[in-house]
Every structure is written in C-alpha cells, then in structure tokens.
Amino acid sequence: MMNITFPDGAVRQYEKGVTALDIAKSISEGLARKIIAAEVNGEVWDATRPIENDATLKLLTWDDKGGKSTFWHSSAHLMAESIESMFPGVKFWVGPAVENGFYYDIDLGDRHISEDDLRKLEVKMAELAKQNNAYVRKAIPKAEAIRYFTEKGDEYKLDLLQGLNDGEITFYTQGAFTDLCRGPHLPHTGLIKAIKLTNIAGAYWKGDEKNKQLIRIYGVTFPSQKQLDEYLQMLEEAKKRDHRKLGKELAIFTFDDDVGPGLPLWLPNGTVIIEELEKLAKETEEDAGYKRVVTPHIAKESMYLTSGHLPYYQDSMYPPMELEGIKYYLKAMNCPHHHKIFAAEPKSYKDLPLRLAEYGTCYRYEQSGELFGLMRVRCLHMNDAHIYCTKDQFFQEFKAVNDMYLKYFKIFGIDKYVMRLSLHEPSKLGQKYINEPELWIETEEMVRQVLKETGTPYVEVPDEGAFYGPKIDVQIWSAIGREFTLATNQVDFAQGRRFKLEYTNHNNEADTPLIIHRAPLGTHERFIGFLLEHYAGKFPAWLAPLQVKILPISDKFMDYAKTVLSKLKKAGIRSEVDDRNEKIGKKIRDTELMKVPYMLVIGEKEMNEGKVAIRRQGKGDLGTKDADEFIQEVKTEIEERREG
RNA sequence: GCCGUUGUAGCUCAGUGGUAGAGCACUUCCUUGGUAAGGAAGAGGUCGUGAGUUCAAUUCUCAUCAACGGCUCCA
Numbered sequence: 001m002m003n004i005t006f007p008d009g010a011v012r013q014y015e016k017g018v019t020a021l022d023i024a025k026s027i028s029e030g031l032a033r034k035i036i037a038a039e040v041n042g043e044v045w046d047a048t049r050p051i052e053n054d055a056t057l058k059l060l061t062w063d064d065k066g067g068k069s070t071f072w073h074s075s076a077h078l079m080a081e082s083i084e085s086m087f088p089g090v091k092f093w094v095g096p097a098v099e100n101g102f103y104y105d106i107d108l109g110d111r112h113i114s115e116d117d118l119r120k121l122e123v124k125m126a127e128l129a130k131q132n133n134a135y136v137r138k139a140i141p142k143a144e145a146i147r148y149f150t151e152k153g154d155e156y157k158l159d160l161l162q163g164l165n166d167g168e169i170t171f172y173t174q175g176a177f178t179d180l181c182r183g184p185h186l187p188h189t190g191l192i193k194a195i196k197l198t199n200i201a202g203a204y205w206k207g208d209e210k211n212k213q214l215i216r217i218y219g220v221t222f223p224s225q226k227q228l229d230e231y232l233q234m235l236e237e238a239k240k241r242d243h244r245k246l247g248k249e250l251a252i253f254t255f256d257d258d259v260g261p262g263l264p265l266w267l268p269n270g271t272v273i274i275e276e277l278e279k280l281a282k283e284t285e286e287d288a289g290y291k292r293v294v295t296p297h298i299a300k301e302s303m304y305l306t307s308g309h310l311p312y313y314q315d316s317m318y319p320p321m322e323l324e325g326i327k328y329y330l331k332a333m334n335c336p337h338h339h340k341i342f343a344a345e346p347k348s349y350k351d352l353p354l355r356l357a358e359y360g361t362c363y364r365y366e367q368s369g370e371l372f373g374l375m376r377v378r379c380l381h382m383n384d385a386h387i388y389c390t391k392d393q394f395f396q397e398f399k400a401v402n403d404m405y406l407k408y409f410k411i412f413g414i415d416k417y418v419m420r421l422s423l424h425e426p427s428k429l430g431q432k433y434i435n436e437p438e439l440w441i442e443t444e445e446m447v448r449q450v451l452k453e454t455g456t457p458y459v460e461v462p463d464e465g466a467f468y469g470p471k472i473d474v475q476i477w478s479a480i481g482r483e484f485t486l487a488t489n490q491v492d493f494a495q496g497r498r499f500k501l502e503y504t505n506h507n508n509e510a511d512t513p514l515i516i517h518r519a520p521l522g523t524h525e526r527f528i529g530f531l532l533e534h535y536a537g538k539f540p541a542w543l544a545p546l547q548v549k550i551l552p553i554s555d556k557f558m559d560y561a562k563t564v565l566s567k568l569k570k571a572g573i574r575s576e577v578d579d580r581n582e583k584i585g586k587k588i589r590d591t592e593l594m595k596v597p598y599m600l601v602i603g604e605k606e607m608n609e610g611k612v613a614i615r616r617q618g619k620g621d622l623g624t625k626d627a628d629e630f631i632q633e634v635k636t637e638i639e640e641r642r643e644g
Numbered sequence: 645g646c647c648g649u650u651g652u653a654g655c656u657c658a659g660u661g662g663u664a665g666a667g668c669a670c671u672u673c674c675u676u677g678g679u680a681a682g683g684a685a686g687a688g689g690u691c692g693u694g695a696g697u698u699c700a701a702u703u704c705u706c707a708u709c710a711a712c713g714g715c716u717c718c719a
Binding site: 209216367371372376377380382487519527555581586588590 | 647677678692709710714
C-alpha cells in the first residue's frame with residue numbers, strides 16, 4: 001500500500017500501481033467521467049498512468065489549466081490522426097496546446113489544404129473521437145524510436161529525437177496514430193465532444209524565417225457543444241470592440257489605397273483625440289520638467305551610421321532618397337535628432353538632467369503582412385522624450401518616468417497589462433546587442449532596482465532588449481487577443497558615446513550622460529487603437545470627439561437649442577445640434593450609436609424653464625437641470641479628465 | 645516577406661457565363677413627433693486592377709494590389 005495526499009491535506013491509502021482514474025472512480029463515477037489528467041507530485045500525468053509510490057495527487061478536470069491544455073494537446077493528436085488518414089504520408093512537427101486551443105505543424109509535401117478540407121477533417125475527427133480510443137503511453141528505447149521514424153521517413157520527429165535522452169522517450173498511440181510525445185493525454189478520445197478547426201497558416205520550422213514553412217492548422221475543442229457555442233459567441237463579441245470596426249463606425253481613421261498600406265488618415269474625430277492626448281502629454285511633461293523640441297522628418301545617412309541604427313534597422317526603414325550624392329532617410333526614430341540637440345551647445349552637470357520631449361513623427365517600413373489596423377502601421381506619432389542624466393541621477397529619473405506611466409494608467413483606467421523587463425542575450429553581443437557586456441549587466445541591475453524599490457510588478461524576459469540597452473515594455477492585448485507593446489521605457493548607454501555626447505562634471509572633466517528613452521503613451525496610432533478597444537468606443541467626455549449633442553424635439557425649439565449650443569461652445573465644450581427633420585427617438589438612437597457622452601433633449605418644457613433634459617450615453621435619462629448648471633458640471637468633468 | 649482566405653453602392657451583405665440587387669446611410673417631399681429606427685419618392689456601382697478563355701465575363705483562368713487569419717517581426 002502507499003499514501004496518496006490530496007490537495008485538502010487528506011491522506012488515503014491505495015494499492016501500488018493504482019491510477020488517478022481508479023482513484024477518481026473510488027470517489028465517484030461522476031467525477032471519474034470528468035477526469036482529464038492528474039497532477040502527481042506537481043507534475044501533470046496521464047490519468048491512466050500507474051502511480052507506484054507515495055504521492056500528492058490533484059485530479060484535473062476541464063476547469064483546471066493543466067486539464068484544458070491536456071485536453072487540447074490530445075485534440076492535436078486526434079487532428080493529426082484524421083490528417084494522416086486524409087493525407088497519407090504527411091510529416092508532423094509539433095502539436096502543442098496554446099492559450100485557446102491547439103495547433104499542429106505539418107509538412108504536407110506538394111499537397112495543399114483548403115478551408116473545405118478543415119470541414120472534412122472536423123467530421124473525421126468527430127468520427128474518430130466517438131470510437132473512444134484510449135491514449136496509450138509506451139516508453140521506447142531511443143534506438144527503436146529512431147528506427148520507427150526512419151522507416152516512416154519523418155525527418156522532423158528524428159530531429160526532435162536528437163534532443164532527447166535514451167530512457168525518457170515515450171510514444172502515445174490512439175487509434176491508428178502513434179506520435180513521439182512526452183504527454184500527458186486524455187484517458188480516451190471520447191471526451192472530445194465539440195470540434196472547430198479555426199484556420200490554416202504557414203509557420204516557419206522552428207520559428208526561423210530562413211527555414212522551410214510548414215502548414216499550421218489551428219483548432220479548438222470542448223467537452224460539450226454548448227461550451228464551443230459559447231466560445232464562438234465570445235469571439236463574436238470581441239470582434240465588436242475591435243478598433244478597426246469601431247474606428248470605421250465612429251469615423252476615427254481610415255486607410256486609402258492611394259495613400260498606402262499602414263499609413264492611416266486621421267479623420268476629424270480621431271484628430272480630436274490626438275489633440276487631447278497631446279494636451280495631456282504636454283501638461284504632464286511640463287510639470288515634470290521636460291523641454292519641448294521639434295525636429296525634421298528626414299536626416300542624412302551619416303547620422304544613422306553614427307547612431308548605429310542603420311545596420312540594425314535598415315530593413316524596416318523606407319529606402320533613402322538620394323540628392324546630389326547624399327542619402328536622406330525618413331526617420332524611423334527620434335533619438336538621433338534629440339541627441340544632436342543635446343550636442344548643439346556645451347553642457348555642464350548643472351544642465352542635467354536634460355529632458356527633451358517631442359510628439360515625433362516616424363516612418364517604419366514594416367513588412368506588409370505585419371500591418372494591423374492602427375496597432376501596427378508605417379507612419380507613427382510617438383510620445384517620445386529623451387532624458388540625459390548622470391549615473392547618480394539615473395535612479396531618480398527612471399523612477400520618475402515609471403511614476404508617470406502609473407499616473408497615466410490611472411487616468412485611463414488601464415489595469416490589464418504586464419510590465420516586461422527586457423534583457424540582453426549574452427551570446428548575441430556584437431550582433432543583436434551592442435558589445436558592452438559590463439554595461440548591460442550594470443544597467444539591467446539598476447532598472448531592476450527601480451522596479452523592486454517602487455514595488456512595480458514585472459516579469460523578466462531575456463533576449464528582448466533594445467540594441468543599445470535594456471528596457472521596460474508595457475504589454476497589452478488587443479480585443480482579438482493579439483499582444484502588443486503599448487509603451488516603452490528604455491535605457492541607453494551606447495548612443496551617448498557614439499554621438500560623443502558630453503557634459504562637464506564637478507571635477508571639470510568630460511563625462512558621457514546616460515540616456516533614458518521613454519514613450520509612456522506609446523504612439524498615437526497604437527494608443528488610440530488600444531483606447532478604442534479599452535473603452536469599447538465609449539470615450540470619457542474629455543476624449544470624446546463630440547461631447548454633447550443637443551436634440552430638439554422639433555424645429556420649434558431650434559432657436560433655444562442654438563442658444564444652449566452657443567453657451568456650450570463658449571465653455572469650450574465640443575457640441576452640436578441635431579437639426580435633422582427626425583423624431584426624437586431616432587435622434588437618440590443615432591446619437592447613442594455614435595457613443596456621444598451627453599445628449600440634451602430640448603422641448604417646450606425645457607425652453608420655457610431655461611433647462612435641459614440630460615441623457616447620458618448608455619445610462620439613459622438623468623432628468624432635467626438648469627442649462628448653466630449642466631454646462632458647469634460637464635466642464636469640470638472634462639477638465640478633471642474623469643472617467644465619467 | 646511567407647502560408648491560407650477574401651475583395652459587388654458610403655456601410656453591412658445577397659446574387660449571376662447574357663453588362664446587377666436588399667437593408668441602413670444620402671437627397672427631396674409629407675409629417676412637428678417627449679427618451680434607441682414615422683412615411684413616400686429619388687439618386688447612387690465600368691462588380692479591386694490588368695490580362696487571358698469565350699459569340700459573350702462581375703461570374704471561369706492567370707497575374708497584380710489591398711484587407712483579413714496566422715508565421716516571422718515590432719511602438
């Protein structure tokens with residue numbers, strides 16, 4: 001007998017060789033039917049794998065994270081089985097579970113696969129699932145495994161085997177399909193009740209674009225049709241707040257074929273938002289001791305050679321224009337221009353920290369397939385600034401930037417993000433990263449200290465730094481689940497030297513400043529794209545393109561409506577009168593759909609009493625108020641940038 | 645850039661080898677109506693672009709451009 005300890009601390013005795021599924025059955029049949037896998041001593045195991053020694057045990061169902069990923073990984077095997085039956089002789093790479101489902105990477109040889117094939121595969125999978133085939137685990141000696149896949153002619157699995165040690169290799173078989181796999185898996189295929197293959201994509205082998213491209217098929221499965229339906233419903237809901245859809249509906253931005261891909265045109269409504277954001281940035285930066293500067297959109301090649309950007313960035317810069325033998329590039333970043341401003345006049349330690357800010361327009365030639373609405377564009381307006389400081393000032397300055405981030409996030413109510421400390425990768429010094437090993441380690445530690453001492457939660461990620469230093473990125477997710485960097489705060493110990501930036505220190509010696517690059521509001525493009533989704537288009541009054549819409553019940557009240565309008569305008573509130581010949585219900589509906597924060601319904605009663613009937617978007621009728629009182633309240637709400 | 649899908653009116657989308665339709669939006673008229681769609685009439689498209697097959701192409705084929713879903717990449 002052996003002791004099995006459960007999550008609640010209870011200990012029960014079982015025969016050696018018992019499985020988690022047996023244990024579940026001993027508790028209840030209902031539970032046993034739901035078991036997907038088990039955590040044995042903290043490791044996820046097959047529910048059907050015998051337990052031979054004392055262990056802690058947690059039974060995993062669909063509701064556990066480990067349960068879902070096991071379910072989806074097993075689904076990937078089931079999909080592979082149906083693919084192999086439809087396309088005999090295909091070769092498989094890997095088929096992991098992902099955040100929402102699973103995929104399998106496949107080499108189809110010369111064959112093609114279409115959306116229609118996915119529907120056929122779904123049918124085949126459902127048919128195979130119904131056979132309730134067990135997933136059978138088998139330990140295999142390495143030599144035998146190599147023999148198996150050599151006979152099968154599958155070089156991908158042989159490549160995988162190279163990295164594995166003899167004694168740790170297992171095969172899993174369900175039905176007619178056998179795969180090299182660490183597991184774990186479901187007890188049997190019958191648990192997979194609802195199947196949706198979502199899309200076909202190309203994926204480079206081992207994620208390297210120099211390698212052959214495999215076909216990746218994504219899918220998602222559930223233990224019941226109801227859960228699949230709910231999931232698909234949720235995806236539909238998410239699409240409703242996609243910034244590309246809202247951007248069109250609310251007339252925020254547009255693209256035009258003649259202007260070019262990735263070059264957004266900001267419509268009047270979007271421009272209002274841009275200007276409000278710039279106003280916020282300018283106020284905040286003024287308070288924080290920044291100086292504003294303005295720089296040209298182009299510069300000579302020599303500057304980007306000095307900065308070192310050219311060898312790293314050339315592929316994502318628009319090609320140069322050449323005049324009189326000199327190459328000019330559209331700027332892809334503002335830093336070098338700002339460095340030149342620093343260098344324009346001799347500096348003393350008394351001038352530091354020097355903080356230069358600009359909403360800089362940059363152009364980056366992103367690959368066509370990478371463009372994505374406003375989130376990934378080729379023309380961007382960056383909330384940029386560079387802080388030049390001494391090493392002694394660094395902590396204070398970096399912390400102040402961090403505080404500015406948090407202040408902004410509070411204003412916008414941004415709470416779903418991850419701060420990511422991006423570090424260098426020592427093996428790539430001199431290639432992806434500037435070859436200054438000591439400085440990397442030193443500055444990375446300083447940044448880490450700021451995060452720790454300010455109690456900012458963060459994750460560390462190697463091999464994500466900028467080429468000139470470590471950085472903190474703020475990661476967010478779009479409505480459809482794609483991850484983006486919203487804002488960035490970077491250390492730069494390289495460009496100061498490259499540009500020979502110097503200041504005279506206390507000892508009358510020349511010294512090189514440290515540089516902080518920071519963009520708390522990222523770019524207008526990505527930030528507004530994010531805000532559209534964050535607010536689902538319902539901007540707080542201070543950001544709303546139109547803040548108040550006056551809705552006269554009939555044109556008899558038009559004169560009074562115009563009186564109210566002129567008062568609103570005088571108070572600096574963006575407002576309009578709906579003077580269309582429509583019924584009030586229609587005017588309200590249209591204004592609600594345009595997500596205007598305040599509607600003023602005006603009829604005979606309001607006109608006679610000098611009042612306005614207030615309706616708040618999404619909240620309905622708020623009753624009547626004296627017109628002047630309403631104006632004062634809205635004005636305050638806007639000035640305080642309240643969320644509403 | 646690569647793999648896959650799509651491209652019809654301002655928007656959302658039907659449809660067809662014999663040069664096109666709906667709803668909303670728009671214009672005009674009727675209606676002056678109190679908190680999410682009043683009624684009628686009208687106007688609007690060389691069916692993304694270029695070539696090919698055909699007596700005939702928006703429809704079939706190819707190329708190209710753009711968008712979308714991924715990969716790679718990134719603020």
